[in-house]
Structure formats: C-alpha cells, structure tokens
Amino acid sequence: MSTSIVLFVSLGYIGLLFLIAALGEKFSKQGKKLVRNPLVYSLSLAVYCTAWTYYGSVGKATESGLEFLPIYLGPVIIAPLWVIILRKMIVIAKSERISSIADFVSARYGKSAFLGGLVSLIAIAGTIPYIALQLKAISSSFSVLTQQPGDTGVFFSGLTFYQDTAFYITIFLAIFTILFGTRHVEVSGKQTGLVTTIAFESIIKLIAFLAVGLFVCFGLFDSPADLFQQANERAHIRELWLFEGGIGNRIWTWLWLILISMMAILFLPRQFHISVVENQKLTHVNSAIWIFPLYLFLINLFVLPIAFGGMMVFEGQAVEADTFVLNLPLSQGKEWLALLVFIGGLSASTSMVIVATNALSIMASNNLLVPLLIRSSAALKGGASDISGTLQALRRLIIVVILFLAYTYFTSIGKGVSLVSIGLVSFVAAAQFAPSMLGGLFWRGGNHTGVTVGLVAGFCIWAYTLPIPALLENSAFGQQLIHEGLFGWEVLKPFELFGLSGLDPISHAAFWSLFINTTGYIIGSLYSKPTAIGHAQANLFVGIYRYTARHNDSALVRGKAPFHDIRLLLNRFLGYSLSEEMLNKYAARHDLDLQKLQEANPDLVAYAEKLLVSVIGSSSARVLIGSIVKEEPINLFEVMNILDETQQLMRYSQELEQKSTELERTSQELKLANDKLREMDLLKDEFITTVTHELRTPITSIRSFSNILLDNPDLEEGRKQEFLAIVVQESKRISRLINQILDLEKMESGHADWNISEVDLTKLIPQSVRNLRTLIDQNRIVLTTGLPKEPCIVIGDQDRLMQVFINLLSNAIKFCNPEEGEISVRLDKQTSGMMISVTDNGIGISPEVQPYIFDKFTQFTDHTTGRKQGSGLGLSITSRIVQVHKGTIEVESTPGQGTTFRIYLPVLSESQFELIETKTTS
C-alpha cells in the first residue's frame, strides 16, 4: 500500500480524534450523559491495552502459548476489589484535588516535595520503555504496511535518525500530544475531551482486532475448530496449549506476571490518571468492574487463533510474530482490512502515549519543575504576573523530552527484543508504587521514611536488573556485567541477583525489587516517626470516609492571609480568567464581597490551596500558601494555655471521679438502710401477726365461755363458777399480754420512764421470791437462795429489776421438774458488778433454740405436753431491761437436766445510767 494513502488515512483519523475531543468537551459542558457514563469510563480504562496487547500478545503467544494472558488475568482478578481500593483512591483524590500518583504519594506522606519528585522520576524512568514500545510498534506497522525496508517488522538501527520513520513518528506524536493534552492548566478531572477520545480509540482498536480475529477464524480457516484441528497436527504449536511441558514449567513466571499486572492496572501513571484523576462519578467504578474484564476478554479472545494461524500461514518464513496481526490480512491481499488494523494499532499506541505523557508532564511539572520555579524569587515577587502560561510551556517541554528519551531508548535496545518484554519492564517499575500506595491507603503507620527507603531501594533494584542490562547488552561492559556481575562479584549479576537463578528476568526483578521495597517500607516506617503533618495526612487518607462524611474541607494549612496575596497567587498560577472565575464562585457561595475583602479566612485559604494543588501539586501548593499565610508560631503563653486547659480538665475529671465515689458510697448506705427498713417492716408484720394471734386465743375462749353462760342460764352453779373463773383468768392473760407489749414497745421506742435509785439486790431478790411464794408452794418446789451478808447495791429501776427476777423465777417454776422441782437463786458480788444466777432442774432448752430465746414471741415448747407456753415476751423484756442497765444476760442449759440464767449487772453511777439510757433510745 502506498505511503501517501497510509499517511492520509492516519492524518484523517487523527483529525477525527480532535473532533471527538472537542465534541466530548462540548457535550460535557452541556451536561450530557453521552460522555459522562460508566461505559465511557470503562472504555477509557482500556488504555491499558496498548500496542503491546494489539501486536505483542500474538508475538508472545507464538513463543509461550497462554503466557500472554496473565497480564490480563491480573486486572480481571483485582477488578472486583476496585470497589475497595480504587474507590478509596478516587474519594481521596477528589477531596484533595490530587492530579497524579506522585501527588498522591507526596500528599499522603506529609506533603513532601522530595517524595513527589522521587515518584515522578521513577514514573518517568518506568514509562520510557513503555513509550518506546509504542514507537517501535507504530514504526514497524507503518513499515510493514507500506512495505518499506524492514517490512518484516525488524527495526534497522543502521539508519541515521533522519532516515528513520520512528524519528518522524516521534515528532508527530509530540506535536499531537502537546496539541491534545495541554489545553488546560487545571488538570484534575477536567479533561473530558481526552477521556472521550480514549474511549473512542478503545472501541476502534477492539473492532479492528476482532475483525482480524474473525478473518483468521472464518476467512483463512473454516472455523476455530478447524484452525485448532490443523494446529494440533503440528507438535511445536500443540505444546503451546498444554500445561505439562509449557506453563507447567514456568508457574512462577505465571504467578509473578499476575501479581505485577494486578499492581500495574492500579498504579501505572496513565491508569491512575484515567481511573482516578479523570473519574467523573464514583458509581462508574461499580460498572467498570465487569465491563473492563469484558473488554479484556473480547480483545484477547482471538489472540491465540491469530498466533496459531500466523504460525501455519507463515511456516518457514521469517515474519516477526509481533506483526502477524498486520501481515495476515496483507498476505491474503486484504489491504483495506490491513489498513483498519493499522488504524487500530495506531489507536492503541496513541491513546497510551497521549495519556502517559500527559500524566507524566503534569507529574513532572508539579513535582520537579514547579518546586524549583517557586523557590526562585522571581515567581513570587514581581516577574511574570501570570505563571499559568509558563506552566503550560513547561508541560509541553516535558512531553517533548519524555518522547525523545523514549526514542533514544528505542534506538538503544537490542533489535530482536519483543514488545511484551519491553512493556513488562515498565510494569515492574509501576509495581514499585504498590507498597507505598496500598500502605498509604490502609495503614496509618506507614510514613515518609519508610516510603523513601522502600522506593529508592526498589527503584535501584529495578533499574539494575531490567533496563540497565537491556541497554548495555550490546556493549562489552554490559556483557561482562551480565555474565560476571558488577566488579566481577557473582552475587551482583543483574539476572541472578544474590545468587537467585532459575527465574526469568521479569519474575526475578519483580521478586527482588518488591521484596526489598516492601521490607524497606515497613521497617523504615516502624523505626521512624512521622512529622506532624505526615501524621495528620495519614489519618486523613486512611480514614477518608469519616472526613468526607463530616465536611469537605480537609486542608491542613490553617491560618489567615491577606486576600490580595491569595488573589495574586491564584492569578499567577491559574491564569487571570480561571482564577477570577473560581474566586467569584467561592464568593457567591459564601456571600462575600471580593472588592471589600481584606483578609482571607482559613476556609478561603484552604480553598485557594486546593485550587493550587490541582495545578501544581500538593507539596508545591503548600510551600506557596505557607509563604503568604500568617502562620503564627505557637508561643510560650499559648503552650501554657494549652497545658492549663489540660490541667483543668484533669482536675475536673478528678473531681468528677471523687464525686462519683461519694455517690456510690451514699447509694450503698441508702441501700443498706433500705434493706434494714424492709427487714424491720417484715419484723413489724410478723410482730403484729403474732400479737393478733396471741390475743385471739384468750378472746376466743372468753367469748365461747361467756356464750355458754348466756345460752344456759340454768347451768348448775359449780359449772358457772368454773367457767367464770376461766373467763377472768383469760382476761387477766389478755391484760398481762397487752401490758407486756406496751412495756416492750415503750422500752424499745425509748418512751419508757425509768425511776433511777440505789437498789439493794439482797433485799430485792427475797422480795421477788416472796411474791411468787404461793406459786412455788403450789408446785411443791424446793427453792434455795444464796445471798451475801452485806448489801449489794446497784443503780437502776427497782420495779423493772424486780420484773426481771420475777420473769426468770416464773419461767423456772413453769419449766421445773414437775415431781421434784428444785430452784436455786444465787447472788455473787464481783469486782465491778453483781452476778445473779437462777437455776432449775427442768426440761432444759435445746441448743438450737438457745440463740433465739431472747427474741420476741419465742415460746417454749413443753416437750411433755407438746404445747407452747407463755406469751414469748417475758425473756425479751428481761433482756431489754438488763441491756438498759448495761448488763448482760446469758443462758446455759442441758436438755433434760436443767437451765441456768446468769445476769451480770455492773455497778454504775447515776450519770452513767442516764448516758446508757440516752444511748439506747437514740
């Protein structure tokens, strides 16, 4: 096909791209869904499929069968995880106005300018081989199609550059990219024209590739089955689709290709640009996770048929497998199909070059050149009033530099190198960002030092094991390096580093660089401290959903600045019209009058910083804003204030604690009191029940006997007398009981009257005995008393003490041995008091009952009759009286042998007695 037709069609196609870009921008401004939908987003992600996929996969497949696939399986595997990783990156990038992966790393690790520069350098170095690959593909395909020297696709490096197609292609691409990519100064998420074009190119390359695939399967052969059937007859093809002997021998390579492509799909600079920076809507990710795998599925479906078809068609001919896609239609005279294929390949290459150089130019200008620019005083004080023009010029310059570096790489590498092996070098470089990026997203502990150590080490190993040996391969030094190692040290052989042999160069480099990178990142982070701003950014990035949920403003530079300075800064870096537009927007939203505004508040300062970030990246923006913001240093007074506040807080919390302990104690006391009250309430109920019961018994008998007397007036007199006696007796019992109860209650409530006087016990005891003499005699009891000769005086209430003795004696009489009753009463004078004991020889009290006998209503059961005796109040009253006299009462008893009650009464003075009394009543 003639060169002029190819050139004409190519230029026409490029013109179409510009048209689409312009339309895309127009539609986007009108808010049409055509350009802002998940399908466009997913298709633009297919910038992943470059000339490598388009031409290189077939070449790779002819060498090692399915081994071209892991590069696409990796993205398919990780696609479902985008809803976690990619989503988070997008949310952060949107809220922080991040415009490149270098910005991202720099912002995450303390807005460090150094890291931004480092990442930019790695990204550029890593991408250059990849762009070289595109140059090679375009020039080879151009040569093949126009059947120029080198029509087999092998590049002839013997030509000088002005005879070289690739050189002109480079110039052409530079112009195209500059015209295309650097139309706007502000870059975050604004290039809808670019995205639309990329999506369009993705469709073209897919259609073209599917067309060749269908042509091979159904034009050259009857059906895919027919194709594979014929291929099956050739042993060298058949072994390509078997696991054993093929992939089975290189499972490590397979695994590493999957791993690095999983990282590359997220962290290749151009993928980051399209998937994160140019993302229009977060929910587009939810659709991309299946549309993108579908795209990859389709574009890979015919790779093997084309490869095997080519191997059969060109059997025995020296046709480079990387050009099968183009040569197959040509060999059958299908020139128009070949032209379509060429356009498809051009789409694949140009889309990659546009996006990659665009992303790299933004990255490099923001992180490498702007920091230098703003450090030169001219940018800040006077000089050019509008730096946005300078910025654009810088970006264009960077594009040119990058493309020519790629051209140089392309001319330097060996001529037999396949497309895939060049591309994989870039993949391993992009994978170096994975530890810092993933760590930055999910691990707060990752810090600046860790990233620096990890990235520098990983990058050095990558360079030493991949591009350096590739570039030096043809030199004597290179050969020596590869076969003997640096300085002749075997452990430093670039393809067998530290003695690790048996891996292919890519897996080998990926393993060592990522291992050392990750280890360096983790250890460096663990053994160093982040800066204050690094710490804050770590919290912001890792916990981004919390921050975006609360408020949009997450800028960390806090302070006021003269509005004039802010305005001037924005005018310089964004250009006058854009910056005024943005300021007016802000003013409208916040009801500000820009004409009168003297000082920019922290919110406006943060807004300005974000605008600057979108143009020059976070680290440079911080430097610029920092130079005009009045960030007052914290003085001693403020520190003292803060400390004071803290102290107050601590004191307050201590007080609170104390109060809470007090409260706890009070509540405990209240609880105890409540328990006691309940117990007493229970006791009272019990008391009333018992009293009622005790009263009812005599009343019942009084009533029944009175009834008999009333109903039978003619009852004989003897009986009458008997019944009346019972009534009288029972009435007495009632009144006694009531008296006792009243007595006890009086004593317990402290209302009892005590007649204090000197009491001579030697007189009182015989008096008590005399009162009971009749009863004693009736029961034929022998009573002995042992009293001292001299008087035994105590202070107390004579009547009450008499009651004590009478109670004890009547109990003794009641429970005495009914046949041969014996009671002895003794009084002994002791050092500080008197001991009175009353002993009987009665039935005794069982040990179980002994503890309760002084309680109210504890009645003694007469074991012989089984009846209860007494009111159950006598001993209770006795014990109470003794207590009031500060004495003690105790019982000693053996069942069946008798009981002894011992009362000890101390000798008190009158005042002491009163004291006790008041005490007991209180």
Place this chain on the structure above:
Amino acid sequence: MKQRTTARLAGLAGLAFLLFNFPFLKIWGKEGFILGIPRFIFNIFFIWAILMVLIFLIARRDVRRVPPNRPDQ
C-alpha cells in the same frame, strides 16, 4: 456500595486468584478438546466468562437495592 456486596466481591477476587493459578491450572490444562477448542484455552476463557457474569450479578444486585434518587457520594 453495601458492606456485604463489597465483601462478596472481595471473596470473588480471592477465588479468581486461586482459580487462575497453580495448582488449578494443572487441572484446566489437561490434554484434549472441548467443542473443538483445546481444553486449556477453553477452560481459562470459560472461567473468565463465569467470573464476569458473577461480578455483574453481584454489583447489579447492590445497585438495584439502592433507591433510585439517592444522591451519589
């Protein structure tokens, strides 16, 4: 996106990683043909297709449950 959907997708990613690696590859890569296509090739693309359908179904389920006029994040 719902927590549960995210977890399902993450699980699917893990499964995909296993299915596309050794030792599963050894099972997929046996000799023979399915519908005229070499087993290895057929199996890999077949699993790939199933995977896409599963991702689609899981993601769509989530979308369907969201009220239509909920503002996007």
